[in-house]
Structures are given as C-alpha cells and as structure tokens.
Amino acid sequence: MEEVIGSWGQFVTIFVMAVALGFDAFSLGIGIGMRGVRLRDVLRIGAVVALFHVLMPLAGLFMGQYVSSLLGNVAQLAAGGLLLLLGGHMIYSSLRGDAVQSIDYRNGWAIILFALSVSIDSFSVGVSLGMFDTNLLLVVTAFGIFGGVMSVMGLMLGRRVSQRLSEYGEALGGVILFTFGVLFII
Template identity: 65%
Template sequence: MQVATDAAIAGTGQVLTVLVMAVALGMDAFSLGIGIGLKGIRKLDILKLSLIIALFHIWMPLMGMYTGQYMSMLLGGVAVKAGGALLVLLGGHMIYSSLRGDAVQLLDHRTIWGALLFALSVSVDSFSVGVSLGMFATDIPFTVLTFGFFGGMMSILGLLLGRRVGQSLGEYGEACGGVILFAFGVLFLI
C-alpha cells in the first residue's frame, strides 16, 4: 500500500513539475508575442504563428530529450545565447524599421520564414530543457504535448495583448515591440 502511495506522490510531483516548466517556457512566447503584437498583427496571423510556436514547443524538447545527457552541458548555454542573439537582431530590426519607415523589410512574421524564425527564437530554450528532461524518466508524450499547449496558448495571449495595446500606441507600437524583443535578447545573452 505504501509503494502505491509513494508512486502516486511521485507522479503528481512530475505532473506539477512539467506544468511549471511548460508555463515558464510559454512565458517567452507570451512576452515576445506582446512585442510582435505591438507591431500590429491580424487574427489569422495570430493563429498561424501560435500554431507554429506550439509545434516548435513540441518538436524542440522532443529533439532535446532524444539528444541525451552528454549534450546538455555543451548545448545548454549555447542554445540560450543563440536565441538571445536572434532576439537582439529581430528587436534591432524592428526598431530600425520603425525609425526609417516601411521601406525596410527584413523580417515579416506573415511569411513562413519570418514565422519559423520567430517560433525558433521563442522555442530554442525548450531544446535545452528537453535535454535536461532526457536524463529523467519522464512521460514524453505528456511532457511535449503540455509544452506545446502552453507555448501555443501563451503566444496567442501575448499576441492578442500586444495587438490591443499596439492599436492605442499607433506608430510607436513597432518601436516598442522592438525594444521588448531587444531587451529579452540582451537578457538571454547576459
């Protein structure tokens, strides 16, 4: 009887751990979604971008889990730094674009490459988490589907919030969004 109780407690602890990690990983998508939403985004683009982010939040930790323990020390810091550099570039471009007008167009979240680049930037840290989780006996389908659900839902919330705030900011929305992306990129690089 005691063994069954201990297993139930361990299972509950694992579920809570996965949920907390999913929310933490989804916060990147939420806060960076605010930055993109400030620039102005259509509702259909919000759904497309959030779906791609959800898929990346499934795929990246799954790849990380299968990569294994020997890669965690090598890629843990590198993945975060690469994501940070990418965000600095995206944020810098948005700031530059807002100051120069619409003539500068390097990244467009409405294109497949822009959406993939953005999804990769908010999901790259989930690869490192996946590598760490690969060392433990975790329920892989539950873990990656939970990560995908929270990544997608939190990006929808962030994009919608940014869109609403961006409408009231007007022409300064893109610059504000760029500053947010740039700041998060710098934080990842520190």
C-alpha cells in the first residue's frame, strides 16, 4: 500500500513540475507567436521545444548533485541573458522597421536558442530529480509532452493576438521576452 501511495505521489509531483516548466514555454511562445509565425513553423518549434524538454532534464538527471551546486545560478542567468537579447532585438527591429534584419524564428539556430532558453530550467529540475529515485521514463515523457504542447499553445495564442495587433505585435512579443529575461536574472 505504501508503495502505491509513494508512486502516486511521485506521479503527481512530476505532473506539477511538468506543467510549471511548460508554462515557461507557453508564455515565451506567446511572445514569439506575436511576431507572426506560420502554422508549419509553430509545429516545428513545438517539436524542438518538446525535444529539449526531454534532453535537458535527461542530461540533468545524469549530472547529479555536484553539477547542480556549480551551475544552479549560472544556468538561470544564461537563460535570462538569451531572453534579454532575443526580446531586445525584437523590440529594436519592430521600432526600426525594415531597416533592421529581424531574427528569423524559422532559422534552425534561432529555434534551438529559443528551445534552449525555455528548457534550461528543465536541466536544473532534472539535476534535482537525479538526487532522488525517480522514474526516468515518466519524467522525460511528461516534461517533453507538456513542454511541446504548451509551447504550441502559446505560439498559437500569440499568432492570434498578432493578427489583431499588426505592426505592434513584434514589439509586444519582444517586451514579453525581455520581461521574462529580466525575471530570470533577478
């Protein structure tokens, strides 16, 4: 009986963590989606985010306690710095119009940077979970599904909002990304 309660508690804990980590992907997806993203690109970005939400906690689980103590704040600062750069560039390019080349989120490197920035906290959570006896398959499956699905939901919502805001969509999306970058750093 205790084993059933313990496994149920682990399931609920991992589920809550997966939803919480997915909210990063959701909210940042809104910012990218406001820039105007095609449906095909939404699915591609969502798939890459899901992959990173599998790989990052998996890597974290295998790194253990030592790396956690070394990289805890550095990982969060790196994610915040990436978001500040992406958001600042979006704001700048929306204000300057066609005079500035904007970051193309259909580009493979831009998608990887975005996926990395929204999944870096999954690495830290993975390191923490690696210190306990956790179900590896459950962790990476839940994190991957919620990260991917919630990023697609955020991108779709941002896409809808951008159609209504037209030229201000990219600036507002940049402000959202920039704000999250500041919050990551603080």
